[in-house]
Amino acid sequence: MLPFARVTVIGLGLIGSSILRAVRSHMPTVRLTGHDADPAVRETVRRLDLCDDVTDTPGAAVIDADLVILCVPVGAIAAAAESFAADLPADAIVTDVGGSKASVAEALRAALPDATIVPGHPVAGTEHSGPEAGFATLFHGRWCILTPEDDTPEAATERVRAFWEKLGSNVEIMSPKHHDLVLAVTSHVPHLIAYSIVGTASDLENVTQGEVIKYSAGGFRDFTRIAASDPTMWRDVFLNNREAVLEILQRLTEDVTALQRAIRWGDGDTLFNLFARTRAIRRSIIEQGQDDERPDFGRSHE
Amino acid sequence: MLPFARVTVIGLGLIGSSILRAVRSHMPTVRLTGHDADPAVRETVRRLDLCDDVTDTPGAAVIDADLVILCVPVGAIAAAAESFAADLPADAIVTDVGGSKASVAEALRAALPDATIVPGHPVAGTEHSGPEAGFATLFHGRWCILTPEDDTPEAATERVRAFWEKLGSNVEIMSPKHHDLVLAVTSHVPHLIAYSIVGTASDLENVTQGEVIKYSAGGFRDFTRIAASDPTMWRDVFLNNREAVLEILQRLTEDVTALQRAIRWGDGDTLFNLFARTRAIRRSIIEQGQDDERPDFGRSHE
Numbered sequence: 001m002l003p004f005a006r007v008t009v010i011g012l013g014l015i016g017s018s019i020l021r022a023v024r025s026h027m028p029t030v031r032l033t034g035h036d037a038d039p040a041v042r043e044t045v046r047r048l049d050l051c052d053d054v055t056d057t058p059g060a061a062v063i064d065a066d067l068v069i070l071c072v073p074v075g076a077i078a079a080a081a082e083s084f085a086a087d088l089p090a091d092a093i094v095t096d097v098g099g100s101k102a103s104v105a106e107a108l109r110a111a112l113p114d115a116t117i118v119p120g121h122p123v124a125g126t127e128h129s130g131p132e133a134g135f136a137t138l139f140h141g142r143w144c145i146l147t148p149e150d151d152t153p154e155a156a157t158e159r160v161r162a163f164w165e166k167l168g169s170n171v172e173i174m175s176p177k178h179h180d181l182v183l184a185v186t187s188h189v190p191h192l193i194a195y196s197i198v199g200t201a202s203d204l205e206n207v208t209q210g211e212v213i214k215y216s217a218g219g220f221r222d223f224t225r226i227a228a229s230d231p232t233m234w235r236d237v238f239l240n241n242r243e244a245v246l247e248i249l250q251r252l253t254e255d256v257t258a259l260q261r262a263i264r265w266g267d268g269d270t271l272f273n274l275f276a277r278t279r280a281i282r283r284s285i286i287e288q289g290q291d292d293e294r295p296d297f298g299r300s301h302e
Numbered sequence: 303m304l305p306f307a308r309v310t311v312i313g314l315g316l317i318g319s320s321i322l323r324a325v326r327s328h329m330p331t332v333r334l335t336g337h338d339a340d341p342a343v344r345e346t347v348r349r350l351d352l353c354d355d356v357t358d359t360p361g362a363a364v365i366d367a368d369l370v371i372l373c374v375p376v377g378a379i380a381a382a383a384e385s386f387a388a389d390l391p392a393d394a395i396v397t398d399v400g401g402s403k404a405s406v407a408e409a410l411r412a413a414l415p416d417a418t419i420v421p422g423h424p425v426a427g428t429e430h431s432g433p434e435a436g437f438a439t440l441f442h443g444r445w446c447i448l449t450p451e452d453d454t455p456e457a458a459t460e461r462v463r464a465f466w467e468k469l470g471s472n473v474e475i476m477s478p479k480h481h482d483l484v485l486a487v488t489s490h491v492p493h494l495i496a497y498s499i500v501g502t503a504s505d506l507e508n509v510t511q512g513e514v515i516k517y518s519a520g521g522f523r524d525f526t527r528i529a530a531s532d533p534t535m536w537r538d539v540f541l542n543n544r545e546a547v548l549e550i551l552q553r554l555t556e557d558v559t560a561l562q563r564a565i566r567w568g569d570g571d572t573l574f575n576l577f578a579r580t581r582a583i584r585r586s587i588i589e590q591g592q593d594d595e596r597p598d599f600g601r602s603h604e
Binding site for chain 1: 377401425426427428430435437440442444445447472474485487488490491492493494495497498499500502503504506508509511513514515516518519520521523524525526527528529531533534536537538540541544547548550551553554555557561562566568570574576577578579581583584585590592593594596598599600601602603604
């Protein structure tokens with residue numbers, strides 16, 4: 001039983017193109033349509049033959065869809081939804097993959113007042129961008145969070161859940177506000193800190209950029225991966241999840257200040273106690289299949 | 303031409319045991335001796351047959367050595383050096399692998415006033431600890447920094463350089479003070495922030511630890527790897543490189559505060575400009591062979 005027969009993806013970057021590939025791989029009879037605002041991206045997706053049809057307008061992409069998935073940066077979601085609003089079939093379900101959910105839910109509701117909307121967020125990705133970076137297994141074993149409105153028909157939410165499960169994901173349902181807080185912790189603040197530390201390191205006067213690169217295997221290189229993620233997507237996430245990001249950042253700053261004080265006063269016990277308990281979380285992440293169990297993420301050591 | 307014929311390793315954890323394996327693999331005729339203060343570790347190294355002889359005392363380990371490598375946490379270096387001082391041959395060279403160098407150089411000089419000392423630091427490792435976690439290729443393509451004293455005979459430094467090059471490393475020479483600043487940027491502060499963010503996430507009241515683990519693929523899991531590193535080793539690094547760590551941490555805090563302000567005031571340009579320039583550093587790190595070029599560090603995506 002396929003949850004949807006005609007799926008349209010709007011925005012064909014890493015996530016959108018991965019969805020195309022994953023649907024082709026897991027639900028090969030689904031009719032797949034794609035659209036991207038950038039003609040070069042459309043051309044690439046046609047050349048790679050990732051879907052049945054790539055349309056030049058968003059309206060043409062949705063006209064026959066029973067599921068429309070918005071895969072654009074969260075700051076572009078309102079305009080993207082408006083661009084196909086007039087052509088959206090009455091019985092189509094609209095979802096998205098945006099990294100913040102409260103503001104996205106509002107934007108989608110305003111742009112599509114009568115549509116059935118089930119906002120979503122697959123917690124998956126890599127540091128690469130664009131249609132050539134996608135792959136069919138990106139969502140395997142990852143969690144996809146759905147944030148339906150209070151009056152969303154349960155049948156609609158369950159169809160979107162079934163769709164993501166077909167792509168290999170686990171699905172969880174929560175409120176947009178709780179999503180935004182959880183993701184501020186597990187994704188947004190880590191990205192902000194990674195971007196920041198890479199910026200700080202490259203702005204120092206007494207350590208050269210060449211030195212930072214040479215000795216990056218001491219830990220720094222781990223941060224550069226997520227600091228290589230798509231700038232537009234991440235700018236929009238921070239502007240759209242301001243409250244939760246600032247709250248978590250404040251907590252982190254307090255905790256870093258306490259460690260700073262421990263270092264200044266030579267308080268080794270405080271440092272040791274923290275460093276000893278953080279190992280357990282890594283162990284749980286690996287046990288629950290959310291990271292590679294091989295040392296060093298499975299990096300090559302030839 | 304082998305730089306040393308009889309090498310002794312004191313401290314047989316991840317790094318020490320990797321040196322044993324690497325010497326066996328790259329210089330199989332070298333006579334290898336090991337010692338660890340922990341009898342269980344000595345037993346493991348004997349069972350794994352990583353060296354020719356595992357001695358029960360540090361003195362017996364060095365008595366015939368021409369190179370002694372201290373692979374203990376930097377806070378334990380003084381005591382370790384004192385423990386074999388009386389048995390050290392006059393012509394032996396002593397080096398170490400400690401992550402901070404100014405305090406280590408002082409400690410080694412105080413413990414071994416007449417020895418030839420070439421402090422060193424191979425910038426390599428994984429999040430795993432202990433003799434079973436080591437492997438022979440750990441130093442391949444990584445940089446090893448040597449911080450000889452002003453009056454260290456150049457021939458001694460060159461022999462230690464040749465040793466590390468045989469293990470597959472590149473070698474750079476700098477002052478202990480500059481090493482400590484560079485490593486504060488590329489290793490120590492990243493570790494402190496990673497430990498801190500994992501601590502913050504697990505202490506929240508309104509986000510459960512289960513949620514943090516489930517959605518860790520959003521970025522958080524990257525930080526948990528280095529936050530799973532050896533607690534004793536890292537406590538000692540922070541206590542021994544206080545000044546440089548606090549200096550870099552202060553810079554980072556200022557930069558994070560500026561981003562916090564940009565988020566609060568909706569200043570997307572500041573965010574975008576930073577996020578766009580940090581990609582270039584990742585590219586250079588990969589081009590210079592200091593990280594895996596595969597997306598997501600080469601993590602498995604099955």
